[in-house]
Amino acid sequence: xxxxQSRASSKDKGPKRMLxxxxxxxxxxxDDALLSGRDPRSLLKRGMHHVSFSLVTRGMTDIPDFxxxxxxVQKLNLSHNQLRVLPPxxxxxxxxxxxxxxxxxxxxxxxxxxxLQCLKVLFVNMNCLTEVPAELSLxxxxxxxxxSHNCLSQLPACFADLSRLRKLNLSNNFFAxxxxxxxxxxxxxxxxxxxxxxxxxxxxxxxxxxxQIFIAEGNNIHSFPRSLCLVTSLELLNLNNNDIQxxxxxxxxxxxxxxxxxxxxxxxxxxxxxxxxKPLPELVEGGLEMLFGYLKDxxxx
Amino acid sequence: MYLSRFLSIHALWVTVSxxxxxxxxxxxxxxxxxxxxxxxxGKVWDYMxxxxxxxxMTKYLKVKLDPPDITCGDPPETFCAMGNPxxxxxxxxxxxxxxxxxxxxxxxxxxxxxxxxxxxxxxxEYPKPLQxxxxxxxxxxxxxxxxxxxxxxxxxxxxxxxxxSLDYGRTWQPYQYYATDCLDAFHMDPxxxxxxxxxxxxxxxxxxxxxxGYTTNSKIIHFEIKDRFAFFAGPRLRNxxxxxxxxxxxxxxxxxxxxxxxxxxxxxxxxxxxxxxxxHLARYFYAISxxxxxxxxxxxxxxxxxxxxxxxxTCECEHNTTGxxxxxCKKNYQGRPWSPGSYLPIPKGTANTCIPSISSxxxxxxxxxxxxxxxxxxxxxxxxxxxxxxxRGQHCELCRLGYFRxxxxxxxxxxxxxxxxxxPLGSIHDRCNGSGFCECKTxxxxxxxxxxxxxxxxxxxxQPNVCDNELLHCQNGGTCHNNVRCLCPAAYTGILxxxxxCEEAGxxxxxxGQGAPPHGSPALLLLTTLLGTASPLVF
Numbered sequence: 001x002x003x004x005q006s007r008a009s010s011k012d013k014g015p016k017r018m019l020x021x022x023x024x025x026x027x028x029x030x031d032d033a034l035l036s037g038r039d040p041r042s043l044l045k046r047g048m049h050h051v052s053f054s055l056v057t058r059g060m061t062d063i064p065d066f067x068x069x070x071x072x073v074q075k076l077n078l079s080h081n082q083l084r085v086l087p088p089x090x091x092x093x094x095x096x097x098x099x100x101x102x103x104x105x106x107x108x109x110x111x112x113x114x115x116l117q118c119l120k121v122l123f124v125n126m127n128c129l130t131e132v133p134a135e136l137s138l139x140x141x142x143x144x145x146x147x148s149h150n151c152l153s154q155l156p157a158c159f160a161d162l163s164r165l166r167k168l169n170l171s172n173n174f175f176a177x178x179x180x181x182x183x184x185x186x187x188x189x190x191x192x193x194x195x196x197x198x199x200x201x202x203x204x205x206x207x208x209x210x211x212q213i214f215i216a217e218g219n220n221i222h223s224f225p226r227s228l229c230l231v232t233s234l235e236l237l238n239l240n241n242n243d244i245q246x247x248x249x250x251x252x253x254x255x256x257x258x259x260x261x262x263x264x265x266x267x268x269x270x271x272x273x274x275x276x277x278k279p280l281p282e283l284v285e286g287g288l289e290m291l292f293g294y295l296k297d298x299x300x301x
Numbered sequence: 302m303y304l305s306r307f308l309s310i311h312a313l314w315v316t317v318s319x320x321x322x323x324x325x326x327x328x329x330x331x332x333x334x335x336x337x338x339x340x341x342x343g344k345v346w347d348y349m350x351x352x353x354x355x356x357x358m359t360k361y362l363k364v365k366l367d368p369p370d371i372t373c374g375d376p377p378e379t380f381c382a383m384g385n386p387x388x389x390x391x392x393x394x395x396x397x398x399x400x401x402x403x404x405x406x407x408x409x410x411x412x413x414x415x416x417x418x419x420x421x422x423x424x425x426e427y428p429k430p431l432q433x434x435x436x437x438x439x440x441x442x443x444x445x446x447x448x449x450x451x452x453x454x455x456x457x458x459x460x461x462x463x464x465x466s467l468d469y470g471r472t473w474q475p476y477q478y479y480a481t482d483c484l485d486a487f488h489m490d491p492x493x494x495x496x497x498x499x500x501x502x503x504x505x506x507x508x509x510x511x512x513x514g515y516t517t518n519s520k521i522i523h524f525e526i527k528d529r530f531a532f533f534a535g536p537r538l539r540n541x542x543x544x545x546x547x548x549x550x551x552x553x554x555x556x557x558x559x560x561x562x563x564x565x566x567x568x569x570x571x572x573x574x575x576x577x578x579x580x581h582l583a584r585y586f587y588a589i590s591x592x593x594x595x596x597x598x599x600x601x602x603x604x605x606x607x608x609x610x611x612x613x614x615t616c617e618c619e620h621n622t623t624g625x626x627x628x629x630c631k632k633n634y635q636g637r638p639w640s641p642g643s644y645l646p647i648p649k650g651t652a653n654t655c656i657p658s659i660s661s662x663x664x665x666x667x668x669x670x671x672x673x674x675x676x677x678x679x680x681x682x683x684x685x686x687x688x689x690x691x692x693r694g695q696h697c698e699l700c701r702l703g704y705f706r707x708x709x710x711x712x713x714x715x716x717x718x719x720x721x722x723x724x725p726l727g728s729i730h731d732r733c734n735g736s737g738f739c740e741c742k743t744x745x746x747x748x749x750x751x752x753x754x755x756x757x758x759x760x761x762x763x764q765p766n767v768c769d770n771e772l773l774h775c776q777n778g779g780t781c782h783n784n785v786r787c788l789c790p791a792a793y794t795g796i797l798x799x800x801x802x803c804e805e806a807g808x809x810x811x812x813x814g815q816g817a818p819p820h821g822s823p824a825l826l827l828l829t830t831l832l833g834t835a836s837p838l839v840f
Contacts, residue, residue, distance in 0.1 A: 045397075047377065054392070056399035077392060077400075100390050123390040146388050167388055190388070267578075 040066045050075040050097060057081070068092045079103050079123070091115035102126050102146070114138035125149050125169065137161045148172050148192065160184035171195050171215070183207045194218045194238070206230040217241050217270065229253045236261075238270035245277050252292040260288050331650060332605055334619040348620055350602040350642035350650025355446040358439065358594045359408045361614050366404055367434040373420045373586065374401055380423050381584040382454075389583055393420055404435070407589045418454045418590035423583045424570060433587055435565040437594070438470060441614040442626050445558045447595035449524040455588035456571025457512055460486045463524050466562040473564060477524055478507035486568075494525040499532045503557050512571075520590075526558065545644035559599055565592075602642025602650060603627035621655035629713050630655035635669040638689050639715060668713040670697035691718040705737045724751040726762035758784035768797060 045052050052075035053067075060081040068089040076096055080103035091112030098121040106127040113119075114135035122139075125148040132147065134156040142162050146169040153174040159181040167190040168182065175196040182191065183204035190213045198219035205214075206227040214231070217240040224239065229250035237257060254269070261268035269288065334351035337344050366372065373380070374395030381389040394400035402420035409417055424431040449463070461479040466472060480486035489507035497504060511522045527538065534544040548555045570585045577585065598607030600616035604627050607616050618627035620642070621634035630639045636656035643651040656672075667674070667685040670692045674683050688697035691704045700706055700718035710717045723731045723739035727750030733739045741750035744757035744765060753763040756772075760783065766773055768781040775787035779798035782788050789798035803809040 045394075054394070054397050054400055056392075056397075079390070102390060121390070123388075125390075144388060146390065169388055 040070060044070060044072060047075075051095075052077070052098075054078075055081070063087065065089075071095065074098070074118075076100070086110055088112040094118065097121065099123070109133050109136065111135040117141065120144065122146070132156065132159075134158050140164065143167070145169070155179040155181055157181050163187065166190065168192070178202060178205075180204065186210065189213065189233075191215070201225050201228060203227040209233065212236070214238070224248055224251075226250055232256070236267045236270075239274065240270045241273045244271070244274040247271070247276070247291070247295065249295045251295050257288065260291070331602065331644070334603070334605055334652070348652035348654045350644060350652055351605045351619070352600060352602055353597045353605055353607045353616075355595055355597050358443055358596045359437075359592060361441075361609055362408075362437045362439050362594070363612075364404050364407070365436045365438065367436065371421050371433050372403060373422045378423060378425075379583060380420070380586055381581065402588070407435075407592050416452075416454060416590040418588045420455070420588040421567075421586050424577075424585035425582050427577060427579060427582050427585070430568070431570055431585065431587075433567040435567070435589075436470065437563045437565075437592070439561055439614060440469065442467070442559060442561050442599040443596045443614075444555075444599045445526050445560065445594070445596040448526050448528075448593075449563070450591070450593040451522045451565065451589060452591040453520050453522065453571075453588060454590050455586050457519065457522055458567050458570055458587065459512060459572055460568035461512075461522070462566040462568065464564040464566060465560045466564070467556065467559060468561065470562045470564075473562075475505050476563075477505065479512055479522060480507060480509060481512040483507035483509055494528045497529070497532070502529050502532050503553060529558075542647045545647070545650075549644045563594065598626075600627045602644070603652075620652050621657075629711070630669050633658050635667060635672070635713070637672040639669050639713075667697045668692075668717075669715075670713075670717075690715045691720070702732045705733050705735055722749055724749050727751050760785055773797070 045054075051072050053070060053073045054077040055063075055067075056077050057080045060078075061084060063078065063083065063086075068087075071092060072095060073093055074095050075098040076093065077098075077100040079100045083101070083104040083106060086101065086106055086109055088110045089112075090110065091114075094115060095118055096116050097118050099116070099119060100121075100123045102123045103126045106124065106129060108129065109124065109132065111133050112135075113133065116139055118141060119139045120141050121144040122136075122142060123144075123146045125146040127150055129147065129150040129152055132152065132155060136142075137156065137158040137160075140161070141164060143164055144167045145162075145165060146167075148169045149172040151174060152170070153176065155170075157180070159179070162185060164187055165185050166187050168185065168188060169190075169192040170178075170182075171192045171194040173196055175193060175198060178193055178198065178201065180202070182188070183202065185208070187210060188208050189210050191208070191211060192213075192215040194215045195218040198216060198221055200221060200223065201216065203225055204227075205225065208214075208231055210233055211231050212233055213236040214228075214234060215236070215238040217238045219242055221239065221242040221244060224244050224247055226248045228237075229248055230253065232253055232255065234254050235256045235258075237254065257267075257269045259268040261270050331350050331352045332354065333349055335346045335348045338347045372395070373393035377392065377394035377396075377400070379389050380391050380393060382391045392400050393402055395403075402418055404419045406417040407419045421431065421433050458479070459481045463476040463479070464473045465476045466474075478487045478489060480491075483489045483491040487507050491509040492506040493508050493510050494506070497506070511519075530538055530544055533547045534540045538544075548558075567587050570587055572585060598604075598614055598616055600607065600618065601622070603620045603622040604616040604618050607614055615625050616627045618624070618631075620627070621631045622639070623629060623631045628639070634655040635658045639655060640653045642653050645651065658666075658672075667688065670688045670690050671685045675686050677684060682695070684695045685697045688694070690697075691701045693699050693701050698712055703721050703723075704718040705721055707714070707717050707719045719737065721731060721733035721737060721739055723733055725731070727741055727745040727747075728739045729742055730740065733748075736748075738748045739750045741747070742762065744754050744763040746752050746754050751759075753759050756766055756769075757763040758766055758769075764785070766784040768775050768779075768787050769784055770781060773781075775781050775789070775798050777790060777793045777798045779787040779789045779793065787796065787798045789795070792802055794800050794802045801809065
């Protein structure tokens, strides 16, 4: 029934050309290199900005040993495998700038990450981390760190030493508080703590004077702290799906929030799905200017 | 003798009735083209309408992207995956298999995690539009049987059109428009398939249902085939007889669900906000992980098998038919004109089998346009009689007057002769030449004689211009109306407003502004009286 190969086709001696077939079984580039005795360094790709090496979506449970001999590598992508352990030998790759380990099964990181003195970008999201080693704070050049979708509930206090960190993603973890060390990261422009177990935002949030994007949606935050209104650099503030009942009268100080946003990607104030009683929800729907005006008037009374 | 015949007929009826009894078991599936039944004369074939089983049609298509180099990865680039728009850790590199996102990944088996997907380049050239056409070609007519489902990994586009072709990509018609704002994007009111009915099922709509809600759980766009079937077959498609009946009798409805190609036109990527964030253009791209198209080969109810051989789909025709769609009668089986099978009557339908050509009269080739021939003794030749499909000639190989040959059709195609459609007002008669050109009246031109030569205007046919804006100007401020007449100011008259109105009346003079003299009326009466008096005197 339906379409099928005709019997006549079996008489053809030429090979069949199928439109779309699964990937053919063949050795991967590094298998080829090893089997033929070639130098693994020939597998490095020299792009415009970095010397890079990728072993993505290979189903690997271990990292091949030859990798630690590729000391030139600057951009290493091992994402979406099934790695359970990152060996201490990773510390030999002292020129790494970008390390992508997302989508694996790591439960911890080795202390030897401290040897990665050139590291700027580290993705360890979508793993099984329950803690992060304090030694990571010795990577002083770190600018971007994603630890989202793990099992973390705290960070080491010495993370405050990551003075160049600009983007931090802690979403989809088990944090009950924003760790205190985060408030010492003066250069932070992006902070994502959505989908955790937060019940409040500490007054210290005001110390993040450069913060532009703050996402705390999907928690159980009960109040909107006044101190958050002092972070006047904010362009996107997402507090959707929390337990906020009132908005502070100082909200108008956040003059870069140009609108009440309904789309998660939109810049502005995201405040939907909260049990607002002051001001009334209808007022919020009237737009940000109306809301600011109401709050100012309320303050004067 | 009559009693004997009656008994014979009765026996036949009983036999046929008992044989027919099992048919409800295959009701609605049309999966048998013929079966043997037993009659008084022995075993004979009973022919039924039949069609291939519905199947996944993405195994048999060719995909083409336009622009051809729009796939990401050459040169390699970084992009921001949906759900993580501010921290970009995803790479696209065409030369690394694990980082490549070629178009075939839209059709591979889904179940891997993460999904594999085709991906376009990012919108790094903003504000130049990022537009991609994805064309799916089957090189065969197919009938859709289930919803078309497209799964995006990039956010569903802000603007998109799904199009179909019935002539192998030569011309395209929209199937459905998709937009975040239908009025703004396509000047259409937003609708969904739920707003349609039996009577409006063929309406082309724009829907906003699939383009709003930029969340990680909203990846899928549907083109609803089953919902449209449900207008005839009921909400759970339990009354397929009604649907088949409609498909049988309404060509437009049948053609609506028939395609040779589909085209997905991606016009504007998911932006998810009012304005494009020009500092983060790596967030904007298209990515599709899966396209589902379910249908069957169209075989005109003359086959249950469609073969995929040498990258080509072909029906395995029965009922003495042939061609990729079983769209014509086999040679020597042109005893009556070809026609498609019919779904009616339920449950077997009607095969409309091609029957053997008449062989008792030598060479009688009518190319399927007639099943009757006559022998002309005087000429010692056989000719076709009662040619159908607007054909004529000894072998029905010519076209009737008023029709011309369709150069792209075979002689045995039922559409071999096309009506001339000569414009009756512009043509001398309704006949045209072999290329479809009509014979035009004076001042008329164009293949259908529906255009005017310069100096003429269409007015129940082409008429010479009374006036125009080139050589025949209306004078004295008159305006030319439809090239037919001049509209003159009050003081002027004439074809081209060339005369003073007072000249026409003969009353131009020093007192032309005044009314008639007061004694004019009595004078007229006097004149009438005198004429009346003169008559009897003359008499």
